[in-house]
Amino acid sequence: MPHDHHDHPHSLLPSDPALRVKALESLLVAKGLVEPAAMEAILQTYEERVGPHLGAQVVARAWADPAFRDRLLADANAAMAELGISGRQGEHVVAVANSPGQHNMVVCTLCSCYPWPLLGIPPAWYKSDAYRSRAVREPRAVLADFGVTLPEGTGIRVWDSTAEVRYLVIPERPAGTEGWDEVLLATLVTRDSMIGTGLPRKPDAP
Amino acid sequence: MTHPHDMGGRKGDGPVIPEPDGFAQTHHEWERSVLALTLAAGALGRWSIDRSRAAREQLPDYARLSYYEKWLAALADLCVDKGLVSREELAAAAKGAVPAAVPLAPQALTAARVAPVLAKGSPYARPGQGPAPRFAPGDLVRTRTNPDTTQTPAPGGLRHSRLPAYAAGKVGRVLLAHGPHVFADTSAAGLGEAPEPLYTVAFRAADLWPDAEGPADEVTIDIWQSVLSPK
Numbered sequence: 360m361p362h363d364h365h366d367h368p369h370s371l372l373p374s375d376p377a378l379r380v381k382a383l384e385s386l387l388v389a390k391g392l393v394e395p396a397a398m399e400a401i402l403q404t405y406e407e408r409v410g411p412h413l414g415a416q417v418v419a420r421a422w423a424d425p426a427f428r429d430r431l432l433a434d435a436n437a438a439m440a441e442l443g444i445s446g447r448q449g450e451h452v453v454a455v456a457n458s459p460g461q462h463n464m465v466v467c468t469l470c471s472c473y474p475w476p477l478l479g480i481p482p483a484w485y486k487s488d489a490y491r492s493r494a495v496r497e498p499r500a501v502l503a504d505f506g507v508t509l510p511e512g513t514g515i516r517v518w519d520s521t522a523e524v525r526y527l528v529i530p531e532r533p534a535g536t537e538g539w540d541e542v543l544l545a546t547l548v549t550r551d552s553m554i555g556t557g558l559p560r561k562p563d564a565p
Numbered sequence: 566m567t568h569p570h571d572m573g574g575r576k577g578d579g580p581v582i583p584e585p586d587g588f589a590q591t592h593h594e595w596e597r598s599v600l601a602l603t604l605a606a607g608a609l610g611r612w613s614i615d616r617s618r619a620a621r622e623q624l625p626d627y628a629r630l631s632y633y634e635k636w637l638a639a640l641a642d643l644c645v646d647k648g649l650v651s652r653e654e655l656a657a658a659a660k661g662a663v664p665a666a667v668p669l670a671p672q673a674l675t676a677a678r679v680a681p682v683l684a685k686g687s688p689y690a691r692p693g694q695g696p697a698p699r700f701a702p703g704d705l706v707r708t709r710t711n712p713d714t715t716q717t718p719a720p721g722g723l724r725h726s727r728l729p730a731y732a733a734g735k736v737g738r739v740l741l742a743h744g745p746h747v748f749a750d751t752s753a754a755g756l757g758e759a760p761e762p763l764y765t766v767a768f769r770a771a772d773l774w775p776d777a778e779g780p781a782d783e784v785t786i787d788i789w790q791s792v793l794s795p796k
Contacts, residue, residue: 367625368645369638371656376634377595378659383641384602386650386658391667392609393674398601400679405600409683410588447686453741453765468573468729470618471632476686480600482589484581486632492575495731499778504581514781517770519573521727522763522787523614523689524743549586556583 405480413444414477414527415548419541421454422532432456435527439477449476449525455518456529457555462513463528464502464555466494467520474525478550485554495519505556528555535562567730569628570621571712574731574774596633603636608674608682611647615753619723620646646721691760695745696790698762702739705796706766708788710734714750722755731773732766732786736796740785741765748789762790 372379387393417439421428431438435452439445452474455463467473468491473481484490493501498515502508509515518526530552536544539562551557572578584590591597607617620639624630630638644650654664669675674682700706709715712733714726727749746763770782 367638367642368652368655369624369641371652372641372659376599376631376637377593379641380595380598380602380637382658382661383637383644383655384598385663386654387602387606387644389663389666390650390654391670391673392649393602393605394669394676396676397605397608397674397679398598400676401601401604401683402597404679404683406588411586445686446684447682450686450688451690451743451746466573468731469570469727470621476684480589482584483592483632484584487581488572488575489578490581492572492578493581494573495784496574496774496776497778498782501581505583514779514783516767516783516785518765519729519732519784519786521729522743522746522749522789524763524765524787550589551583551586556581 405475409446409476410479411477411548411550411553412545413442413479414474414550414553415545416442416541417444417454417477417527418529418548418553419545421456421529422536422544423539423541428456428529431529444476446476448472449474451524452477452527453524454527454529455516457531459531460510460513462509462515462555463518463526464494464498464515465518465520465526465528466491468492468495469519469521472520472523472525474527477525477527478553482550502556505551507556507558528553530559533559533561568622571730573729591633593633599633599637599640603640604683605674606640606644606649609649609670609672611649612643613747613752614687615725615747615749616723616755617643618749619725619753622725623723689747690743691745691747691758693745695760695762698742698744699790699795700739700742700762700764700793702742704739705736706739706764706793707736707796708733708766709792709794714754716750716754716756718753719755723753725753726750728788728792729786732768732784732788735768735772737766737768737772737786739764740767743787746789748791750789763787764790764793766793
């Protein structure tokens with residue numbers, strides 16, 4: 360009976376998830392398999408250092424520098440490396456650019472694949488059943504949940520990340536930003552705009 | 566057979582609830598521990614990412630568990646399956662009893678190695694390996710009708726496929742050719758990497774859904790060569 364719950368060792372752990380993780384953690388630490396300081400360093404990485412500000416740097420440079428944009432669309436990992444960006448869950452990145460009439464949106468219907476080195480760990484909504492089930496079938500209805508309405512006639516391409524390729528959306532550069540430098544441009548790039556469930560901030564927005 | 570994790574296109578889910586911009590927040594302290602413990606234990610190198618995904622999909626309580634509860638349950642199952650801990654040790658730890666501490670194993674991830682290990686990642690491309698590519702961008706292809714894998718797992722392996730049910734038996738157009746990548750099905754089943762050419766295939770939304778929203782809309786998946794045949 361492979362699907363009998365009690366065949367699965369995890370059912371031996373307490374039902375309260377906080378106690379459950381504590382039990383497994385204590386065991387793996389006592390057995391010398393996990394170092395608590397390494398766990399702290401992992402959390403520090405994804406809570407303080409690796410987050411959507413890195414993807415925003417990439418997008419801002421693509422907006423400011425057409426030659427970089429071309430390199431990014433041709434070989435995203437090589438272009439990211441120019442900014443010192445690489446890592447776990449971003450080994451094979453493809454950048455996809457929005458254009459007038461064409462919008463891109465990224466999902467992982469089977470689990471929660473996401474470009475960690477560019478955006479950090481995914482927000483809870485990205486991992487939710489609602490997003491995973493609906494994004495491929497009714498992307499506009501999902502966009503409405505984010506308060507986004509696309510211009511009439513816009514086509515949507517939804518990228519379902521079903522292997523180890525990870526996608527970064529390059530949103531369109533907002534009007535009214537002529538002459539802005541990369542640092543200022545990056546302040547307009549939101550996490551959701553790089554997943555395709557949002558649009559960049561407008562230059563006059565607070 | 567349908568699988569609860571394969572939910573693309575399912576009806577009846579509620580709204581998507583947006584969250585503030587910036588670093589994603591975990592909502593409970595224990596979720597932080599699950600994230601860190603899963604990555605630290607994964608760095609031991611005893612299972613592939615495909616194997617860990619398969620372990621989550623096989624959870625009999627998949628649909629009931631929250632995201633990090635799935636991670637935690639699968640991690641416990643993998644640790645026992647790979648012999649890192651025994652069922653008896655797990656049951657004792659649940660009552661607060663852990664064995665006497667031993668020195669850190671040489672293969673364990675140390676704090677000093679975290680930054681370089683995470684920045685390096687583990688590439689899944691296998692240039693020059695596996696069969697020659699059969700398809701090129703622009704080609705029309707048909708996905709296998711059965712979304713399940715055809716691989717029979719090795720003892721202790723798990724069945725795993727990355728062809729979503731909604732895209733099974735459908736005709737699409739090759740958009741990108743990524744070259745040889747580790748084949749998730751064999752990797753999860755304990756049958757080795759068996760690299761194959763990987764493609765991004767685009768489908769017309771209207772070919773997938775009777776109620777597609779827009780005539781120009783498309784959905785893409787990333788899928789391996791052996792799952793595809795010429796149209």
